[in-house]
Structures are given as C-alpha cells and as structure tokens.
Amino acid sequence: MRIAITAASVRCASGRELVPPTRCWASVDDDALALGIPGVARATVEGDPRFPDDRKGSLAAAALAEIASVPAGARVGLYLGTGLSSLTPAELAIDLYPHIVDGAFDRLAMARDLATDRPSPRRHQPERVTQVLGAALGAVVTETSFSACAAAAQSILQAARAVHRGDVDVAFAGGHDSMLHAIGYLSFVVLGALSPTRGRPFDQQRDGFLIGEGAAMLRLQREADLSSDDRVLGWIVGGGTSVDAYNVTHPHPEGYGAALAMRRALRDADLQPGDIDYVNAHGTGTPVGDQAECLAVHRVLGDVPVSSFKGAVGHTIAAAGAVELALCLGIFPSGVLPGTPGLVTLDPELRAHVLKDPVRAEARHILSNSFGFGGQNCALIVKAP
Amino acid sequence: MPRHVRIIGASLFCPAGIGIFGLGPASPGAVPGFDPIACGVPRKHLKTMTRAVQLGVAGVNAALAVAPGWAEIRPERRGLFVGASPQAGDAEDLAAALAAAGGDPGRFAREGVSLIPPLWLVKGLSNNVLGYASAQHDLRGDNGNWCDGQLGGAIALAQAVHAIAEGRVDLAIAGGADALLGAESVVGGPCAEGAAFIVLVAGERGDAVVTAGIPSEDGVEEGFGALGAAAVPVAWVRSWLTDRRADVGGVRGAWSS
Numbered sequence: 141m142r143i144a145i146t147a148a149s150v151r152c153a154s155g156r157e158l159v160p161p162t163r164c165w166a167s168v169d170d171d172a173l174a175l176g177i178p179g180v181a182r183a184t185v186e187g188d189p190r191f192p193d194d195r196k197g198s199l200a201a202a203a204l205a206e207i208a209s210v211p212a213g214a215r216v217g218l219y220l221g222t223g224l225s226s227l228t229p230a231e232l233a234i235d236l237y238p239h240i241v242d243g244a245f246d247r248l249a250m251a252r253d254l255a256t257d258r259p260s261p262r263r264h265q266p267e268r269v270t271q272v273l274g275a276a277l278g279a280v281v282t283e284t285s286f287s288a289c290a291a292a293a294q295s296i297l298q299a300a301r302a303v304h305r306g307d308v309d310v311a312f313a314g315g316h317d318s319m320l321h322a323i324g325y326l327s328f329v330v331l332g333a334l335s336p337t338r339g340r341p342f343d344q345q346r347d348g349f350l351i352g353e354g355a356a357m358l359r360l361q362r363e364a365d366l367s368s369d370d371r372v373l374g375w376i377v378g379g380g381t382s383v384d385a386y387n388v389t390h391p392h393p394e395g396y397g398a399a400l401a402m403r404r405a406l407r408d409a410d411l412q413p414g415d416i417d418y419v420n421a422h423g424t425g426t427p428v429g430d431q432a433e434c435l436a437v438h439r440v441l442g443d444v445p446v447s448s449f450k451g452a453v454g455h456t457i458a459a460a461g462a463v464e465l466a467l468c469l470g471i472f473p474s475g476v477l478p479g480t481p482g483l484v485t486l487d488p489e490l491r492a493h494v495l496k497d498p499v500r501a502e503a504r505h506i507l508s509n510s511f512g513f514g515g516q517n518c519a520l521i522v523k524a525p
Numbered sequence: 526m527p528r529h530v531r532i533i534g535a536s537l538f539c540p541a542g543i544g545i546f547g548l549g550p551a552s553p554g555a556v557p558g559f560d561p562i563a564c565g566v567p568r569k570h571l572k573t574m575t576r577a578v579q580l581g582v583a584g585v586n587a588a589l590a591v592a593p594g595w596a597e598i599r600p601e602r603r604g605l606f607v608g609a610s611p612q613a614g615d616a617e618d619l620a621a622a623l624a625a626a627g628g629d630p631g632r633f634a635r636e637g638v639s640l641i642p643p644l645w646l647v648k649g650l651s652n653n654v655l656g657y658a659s660a661q662h663d664l665r666g667d668n669g670n671w672c673d674g675q676l677g678g679a680i681a682l683a684q685a686v687h688a689i690a691e692g693r694v695d696l697a698i699a700g701g702a703d704a705l706l707g708a709e710s711v712v713g714g715p716c717a718e719g720a721a722f723i724v725l726v727a728g729e730r731g732d733a734v735v736t737a738g739i740p741s742e743d744g745v746e747e748g749f750g751a752l753g754a755a756a757v758p759v760a761w762v763r764s765w766l767t768d769r770r771a772d773v774g775g776v777r778g779a780w781s782s
Contacts (some may be wrong), residue, residue: 175638222672266611266651267673281739283680286611286651286672294669298684305687307739322633327646329638385600385665388573388656389647400601400665404693513647514656516668 143300143360143376147207150466151199152354152453153181159470160478161452171322175329180320181352181454197269199355200316207359217281217308218274219299221291221315222266223458288512293461297379303360314462316355340482341423341448342430342494349424352454356462373469375523380404384515395436401517402440409521413441418477420468420508423448434492447495451482461510468506472524477501527690530735531728534592536584537762539719551748553715573648581654581702584720592724604666604694605659606685608677608701608754611651618645666694675742678757679774683737689725697725703753715750721758735778744773
C-alpha cells in the first residue's frame with residue numbers, strides 16, 4: 141500500500157501547526173479542578189452552528205474545512221473516529237438534573253420530556269457529525285469508527301484501504317473528541333485514569349494521563365491520481381490492528397496485542413523492524429499502559445527511539461491517532477525526532493529507548509500507535525515524502 | 526488476487542425469535558426467551574454489560590457454535606467486526622451522585638464521585654461486544670467497531686468480507702447488536718432489539734460466495750421498527766436462512782454449489 145497524504149489539519153491544545161509539541165499546554169478548568177484534576181489541554185475552536193453545544197463536532201468541522209478541496213468528479217469518502225463524548229454539560233443539565241427527585245432518578249419523566257420538548261439527544265447519534273460533514277462533501281461513503289482510543293487510527297487505516305481498493309478516489313480521514321466537560325472528567329475520575337498531578341508519560345512518577353481534546357483530518361489519494369499541484373506530506377504505507385482478547389479495561393501486561401498490531405503494520409508495509417526510525421507512542425502516562433507498550437515496542441522494534449505527545453497536548457481520546465499522526469508529519473522536514481514533554485525522570489524499568497528531549501536525526505519511516513479500551517490496537521506506518 | 530469468501534455459520538436473535546424461530550414475520554419488540562446465561566454470556570460480566578452487549582456476545586457465541594472448524598484457526602487470524610450503538614452508561618448509576626451534589630460541582634467531587642460505580646464508564650463503552658467476545662473466544666485478529674446507526678452493521682459485514690478477501694484474517698465474525706426498547710419516545714416510533722452475526726472464511730471457487738460493495742441500508746426490514754446497528758445483519762441473516770441468498774446492506778451472498 142502507498143497512499144499519499146496530500147493535506148492535513150489539526151486542532152489541539154498546541155494549536156494548528158503540523159509540528160510536534162515541545163511543551164505542556166495544560167490549562168485550568170473549574171469543573172475539572174473541582175473533581176481534583178489540575179489541568180486539561182483545551183483546543184481553540186469557534187462553535188460551528190451545525191453542532192450546537194458539541195465541541196467535538198465543531199473541532200471536526202474546523203479541521204475538515206481547512207483541507208476539504210476535492211478534485212472534480214472524484215468519489216469521496218469520509219472516515220471519522222469518534223468517542224464517548226456524547227453527553228455534554230448542557231444535556232446533563234437538561235436531561236438528568238431535573239429528573240432527580242429525593243435522590244431517585246425518574247427515568248419515565250425524562251423520556252416523556254425528551255418526547256415532547258426536544259429532538260433526539262446526540263448521544264444516540266454518534267454518526268451525526270459524520271453524516272453532516274459527509275453530506276457537505278458529497279461523500280459516497282461515510283464510516284464512523286467507534287473503537288475507543290484507537291478509533292481515529294482505525295479510521296485512517298480503513299480510509300487508506302478504501303482508497304487502495306478503489307472504493308473511493310479521495311478519502312478524508314481522522315478523528316475528533318472532546319471529553320472536557322463534567323461527565324467526561326467524571327468518566328475517567330471514577331476509573332482512576334486521570335493524573336492528580338500532570339501528564340508525564342514514561343516517568344518514574346507517572347500517575348495517569350492529562351485529558352485533552354482535538355481533531356485532525358488527512359486527505360488521502362492514490363499516487364496515480366496525483367496532479368502536479370499536489371504536495372505530498374507523507375505516504376501511508378501500512379497499518380495493522382489487533383485485539384488483546386484479554387480484558388476490556390486493562391491492556392495485556394506484556395503488550396501482546398500492541399506487538400501484534402505493530403508486526404502486522406510492518407508486514408503490511410513490507411518493512412523490516414530496522415526500517416522504523418521513530419515510534420510515536422500511545423504513551424498515555426498510566427503506569428500499566430506505558431510499561432506494556434514499551435515491552436511491545438522493544439520486542440518488535442528493538443531500540444528504536446520512542447516518545448509521546450500526550451504530556452503536551454493531552455490524551456485526545458478517540459481523536460488521538462489522527463492528532464498525533466498529523467503532528468508527526470512535521471518530523472519529516474524538520475530532521476528532529478521529538479522528545480516527551482512532561483517526562484522528567486525516565487522509569488528505569490521501561491525497556492524502550494524513550495526520548496526525553498528532541499534529538500537531531502532524519503526519519504524515513506514513522507510508526508504511530510493507538511490503543512483503546514476494549515483491547516483494540518492500531519499501528520500506522522507513514523513514510524517520508 | 527482477492528480470495529473467495531464463504532459463509533460457515535450464522536446466528537439470529539430478533540423479536541420473531543432465536544435462530545430459525547426468528548424467521549417469522551417481522552415485528553417490533555423484545556427477543557422472546559432471551560437468556561444471556563443460557564446463550565453462553567459469562568455470568569461474572571453481566572453486571573457490566575448492557576442488554577445490547579449481552580445480545581451481541583450471545584450472537585457471536587451462537588454463530589461460532591454452528592461454524593465447523595473455526596477453533597482450528599489460529600487466534601491471531603480470527604477477526605471480529607461489529608456494528609453497535611453507543612451504550613451510554615446507565616443514567617440511573619449517576620442519580621445518587623447527582624442528588625448528593627445538588628448541582629454543585631464541588632459537592633459532586635467531595636460527596637458524589639464515591640457513589641458512582643467505578644465501572645460506570647466501562648459499561649458505556651460502545652465496543653463492549655467486541656471486547657468481551659474477543660476475550661471469550663480468543664479473537665486477536667483484524668477488527669473494527671462502527672457506530673453509524675443502521676449503517677454500522679452493514680459496514681461491519683462489508684469490512685469483514687474485505688478482511689478475508691485481502692488475506693488479513695482467515696476467520697471473520699461480523700454482525701451487529703442493538704437494544705432500543707425504551708427509546709421509542711426518543712426515536713419517535715416502534716423499536717426492537719436484536720443481534721445477528723455471520724462467520725466467514727476463505728473459500729474455493731464453487732463455494733458459497735460473499736462479496737461486498739459500498740455499505741448501505743438497502744434491504745432493511747421496516748417491520749421491526751428501529752433496530753439500530755442490528756438492522757442490516759438481522760435482515761441479511763433472515764434473507765440468507767430463508768433463500769440461501771442475500772443481498773442486503775451492500776453485501777451479497779449466493780449459494781453456488
């Protein structure tokens with residue numbers, strides 16, 4: 141497979157530039173602070189009138205608008221990874237609070253109010269953003285991947301395969317998510333997944349992730365269809381998915397599924413482990429997750445340089461695979477492999493060549509990992525233009 | 526060169542019944558007699574599964590139960606492709622915490638959070654059918670989970686066909702599950718629940734052949750009302766079991782021997 145990335149856009153805490161982040165972009169949010177979360181990584185985006193009270197929809201719309209030109213007559217597909225951010229503060233206020241009486245939840249009253257007062261809540265329609273944006277593009281195919289934190293990476297891989305097969309001529313692929321609201325924070329607080337201090341992947345003191353939000357979109361085309369005006373930012377040359385088949389909330393402790401996805405990506409790209417110059421890790425900063433990923437990377441790819449962006453832009457959940465791949469595209473022209481913002485003291489127990497600081501080196505092939513609850517894993521390989 | 530794809534198993538849970546009993550007239554409602562434990566859903570996981578997830582895991586179990594030889598295929602070559610709807614964590618699980626908070630985020634943090642079941646988020650994961658069923662049957666291969674309303678089940682079927690044809694897996698289980706009962710006021714019409722899965726393997730010329738085009742909602746049976754992500758798989762399997770051929774949701778199957 142050799143699919144050209146002819147345009148890319150990103151919206152995340154570090155801004156809109158397609159360059160790896162170099163510092164932490166955390167800010168303070170009152171709702172998060174009240175729940176004991178010291179920082180969130182918020183993106184800047186104007187609300188899109190098509191998606192009221194839905195930051196993830198606005199983020200996707202803004203990212204797509206930047207790159208949405210389509211060659212005349214091309215068959216277009218839109219492949220979007222989305223996430224759990226379906227219950228916004230406004231919906232919470234409207235749907236739930238008024239229906240709690242004396243500590244009990246009146247479900248019938250809520251259903252009655254929904255039927256009479258309001259349209260269907262968005263949480264029943266995760267595909268709505270894909271449909272609205274797909275219709276604007278004139279897309280003949282729309283797919284909404286909902287694979288937890290692997291969703292965007294899986295969408296990009298499915299889009300690349302669809303272009304390769306000839307299902308579509310141009311694919312817009314990526315992901316969007318925002319859980320920067322009370323219920324979003326809460327979801328991870330009750331699981332104990334968020335850091336009570338700050339995001340620091342691979343650190344000896346790591347204690348959870350910094351939560352972020354964002355969106356990123358790529359435009360994918362076949363090499364044979366490129367015009368002289370097209371500028372190639374990178375080539376998607378392979379990808380692989382797997383399932384841990386172990387536990388829906390915990391990764392396999394030795395990173396079995398992660399390793400399997402990376403091996404499949406290598407095979408798909410017809411590459412050897414030594415061909416990979418840099419790994420953009422999933423690297424959330426959770427004690428178990430980082431350890432499992434480092435084991436897997438070392439087992440499959442040896443001492444390849446590894447770093448994570450999540451200490452800087454936060455974990456953008458379902459968008460992570462797209463946001464981080466888009467930021468990786470800036471590595472090719474820079475001649476610099478990025479470090480790991482937030483990392484202070486590398487955990488000596490981790491068996492991987494983790495980059496704390498940026499190093500000057502060329503990258504020809506980059507592998508990007510995304511792993512999700514449910515045990516879904518996805519690895520993508522992108523080649524320099 | 527793409528490989529031929531053949532079907533070796535199927536399951537059906539719909540308001541008309543389970544298995545071949547599900548071939549009766551389509552009507553809205555619940556799956557009669559559905560017992561997740563009897564359908565092989567692990568008792569220890571029931572509390573963290575919504576009804577739709579229970580139906581989905583049961584659907585995978587039933588499809589594999591009638592598929593000969595699947596267990597001989599290596600786990601790394603077994604794929605699972607699912608259409609699902611978001612399973613918003615049960616709102617009732619939040620009620621005590623919200624009541625304790627009285628709308629004050631600070632009180633919510635101090636007094637409310639500890640009243641929420643820790644696995645509230647986990648119960649709400651939309652890819653729980655995939656997560657639980659893959660762990661139960663050691664399905665470690667290529668995979669995907671789509672939440673696209675009725676289209677989700679069609680995408681799952683089509684992607685499974687591609688995965689076999691392109692040699693990424695040697696076994697693909699594909700289908701969808703949903704449970705929309707109780708959502709009538711939201712959906713604006715009658716609703717149903719159900720699940721259906723098919724089991725695909727690489728075949729030889731002359732076998733029953735399955736091919737995939739662009740996923741669509743074509744062929745969905747309106748008689749069930751809203752069946753969500755299960756709509757296309759249920760219609761596909763009912764068509765297949767009835768006529769040994771199906772052309773639903775952009776996925777075509779024909780018995781050619």
